[in-house]
Amino acid sequence: EQEKDVPPGPSSVPILGSIPFVPKRFRHGGRLHIPKLFNYLAQTYGPISRVYLGPLPTIVISDLDLVKEAFKKDEITSRPPMRPFHEFRYGTEDGGQRGVILSSGKEWQEQRRFSMRQLKDFGFGRSSMEDMIQVEVQKLVNSLHMETGQPLDLNFKMNISIVNALWVILVGERLELDDARLLDIVKTLDKLLRGAQVSGLLSVLFPTLYKYFHPRFALAKNTFESMRSLMTQAIEDHRQRFNPDEAPNDFIECYLQEIQSTSDPQSSFYQDQGLKSLDCVLIDLFMGGSETTSITLVWTFLCLLHHPDVQDRIHQELDSIIGPDSVPQLQDLPTLPYLRAVMTETLRVSSVVPNGVPHYVTVSTKVGGYLLPKGSAVMANIISPHLNPKVYEDPEEFNPQRFLDPDGKFQMPNSSQFAPFSLGKRFCLGQTLAEQEYYLFLAGILQKFKIHNPQEQTLPNYRFSADDANTGFVRYAPKYEVILESRE
Numbered sequence: 001e002q003e004k005d006v007p008p009g010p011s012s013v014p015i016l017g018s019i020p021f022v023p024k025r026f027r028h029g030g031r032l033h034i035p036k037l038f039n040y041l042a043q044t045y046g047p048i049s050r051v052y053l054g055p056l057p058t059i060v061i062s063d064l065d066l067v068k069e070a071f072k073k074d075e076i077t078s079r080p081p082m083r084p085f086h087e088f089r090y091g092t093e094d095g096g097q098r099g100v101i102l103s104s105g106k107e108w109q110e111q112r113r114f115s116m117r118q119l120k121d122f123g124f125g126r127s128s129m130e131d132m133i134q135v136e137v138q139k140l141v142n143s144l145h146m147e148t149g150q151p152l153d154l155n156f157k158m159n160i161s162i163v164n165a166l167w168v169i170l171v172g173e174r175l176e177l178d179d180a181r182l183l184d185i186v187k188t189l190d191k192l193l194r195g196a197q198v199s200g201l202l203s204v205l206f207p208t209l210y211k212y213f214h215p216r217f218a219l220a221k222n223t224f225e226s227m228r229s230l231m232t233q234a235i236e237d238h239r240q241r242f243n244p245d246e247a248p249n250d251f252i253e254c255y256l257q258e259i260q261s262t263s264d265p266q267s268s269f270y271q272d273q274g275l276k277s278l279d280c281v282l283i284d285l286f287m288g289g290s291e292t293t294s295i296t297l298v299w300t301f302l303c304l305l306h307h308p309d310v311q312d313r314i315h316q317e318l319d320s321i322i323g324p325d326s327v328p329q330l331q332d333l334p335t336l337p338y339l340r341a342v343m344t345e346t347l348r349v350s351s352v353v354p355n356g357v358p359h360y361v362t363v364s365t366k367v368g369g370y371l372l373p374k375g376s377a378v379m380a381n382i383i384s385p386h387l388n389p390k391v392y393e394d395p396e397e398f399n400p401q402r403f404l405d406p407d408g409k410f411q412m413p414n415s416s417q418f419a420p421f422s423l424g425k426r427f428c429l430g431q432t433l434a435e436q437e438y439y440l441f442l443a444g445i446l447q448k449f450k451i452h453n454p455q456e457q458t459l460p461n462y463r464f465s466a467d468d469a470n471t472g473f474v475r476y477a478p479k480y481e482v483i484l485e486s487r488e
């Protein structure tokens with residue numbers, strides 16, 4: 001391996017890696033501000049750089065064409081071995097994981113293929129995916145009608161409804177919005193996700209130290225286990241009434257059928273292995289699919305409060321195309337270019353998963369002319385190209401107009417620098433579902449309500465440069481309240 005072929009980056013020393021060389025402004029109370037650090041690397045060292053997060057060499061790719069090139073390669077499709085986290089995910093001693101988000105190799109291939117197929121549009125039993133989501137949209141709209149005229153935090157409400165929609169799809173059970181179990185799930189998921197920091201990657205090299213000395217390990221273990229006991233209960237309930245001859249009504253039933261029909265002992269669906277993987281897949285789908293989607297909605301409302309003219313134009317479009325009486329449906333989306341531009345623009349400025357999920361080089365390989373050595377983590381720096389002034393004029397400004405042509409038709413700009421769901425073989429497994437939920441909830445709410453900024457509230461900033469709070473994997477919207485006005 002020639003050092004000159006390796007991507008450029010800051011200096012490093014043993015153990016601490018590049019951390020002593022990282023400018024102080026990227027360290028917040030003992031924590032690295034990873035998204036901002038990566039943005040600085042992109043500006044200083046170009047589209048591919050290398051930084052040592054502790055002793056772990058980490059390649060940061062800040063151009064989405066190069067991300068695509070990299071993540072198409074089998075050599076960069078695995079996840080880093082996540083010891084000691086395998087201990088509570090039925091993993092293997094070498095850090096191998098079950099499920100989809102953190103798994104690699106055969107387990108990942110089989111579980112991802114199956115989950116993607118089940119989350120396709122057709123839904124389960126007699127309900128399409130759209131029907132299942134619409135019921136939750138209407139439930140939320142009805143409950144919001146009771147809360148007009150007073151300051152309201154939408155964050156929790158969105159979260160509850162999105163998790164409930166997932167619960168119907170995966171577990172086949174509709175919960176009331178104030179069901180204690182639902183609140184429990186939402187709180188546990190929130191803890192699990194907020195606890196996920198890029199510094200968790202350090203465990204790759206110091207699994208034992210991490211396990212005994214890092215407070216996050218115990219936190220992750222406890223929250224994961226309380227989530228798992230909810231899943232185990234749901235799986236048990238399904239197994240008791242399971243009838244392999246009946247058409248499946250939800251994801252768990254489909255999965256149990258897959259286990260039933262698997263005779264290859266090497267398969268990750270085989271008997272007991274299948275049940276363990278199911279446990280992890282369910283948690284992964286809840287982790288990947290709940291807050292990401294609800295936060296995107298919360299960012300949207302924040303941007304609309306900053307830009308009331310944009311909200312007015314959405315209302316005009318909805319009024320003229322859908323009207324007050326019919327529910328906005330998936331088939332209407334192509335006729336709503338302005339709303340589509342608003343959604344695309346929100347996904348860009350918010351970039352809720354700003355640096356993707358780490359990949360890992362299993363066999364040294366080249367990308368963009370650089371050598372990516374075996375054993376490096378690879379991160380897609382999604383937010384930097386989204387906010388690159390060479391690609392998007394005045395990039396931090398929320399401006400849906402940039403996704404509309406002069407005739408008001410929706411258009412993507414002439415560049416490939418847009419990928420909120422990442423790219424390549426591991427792109428977001430729930431992208432279609434996320435886009436459908438995002439649209440149905442947003443259109444459903446804005447058809448019925450106008451949102452206002454409470455008079456006494458100074459609106460928090462939505463711009464990345466002002467964001468010091470989000471140092472981790474997910475970019476949460478700052479806290480704010482809205483006042484809803486019914487449009488009926």
Ligand code: HEM
Nearest residue numbers: 100101288289292293353356357421422426428429430434
């Ligand atoms: C706005 C909403 C969402 C955004 C922005 C988002 C973004 C992402 C990103 C950037 C990745 C990393 C891909 C990579 O490793 O290269 C990812 C992975 C993943 N997402 Fe999403 N996601 C969203 C919603 C969802 C939903 C609704 C689900 C499922 C119900 C989901 C499930 C997953 C899973 C399982 C993975 C891991 C895929 C794998 O490792 O093969 N996500 N997502």
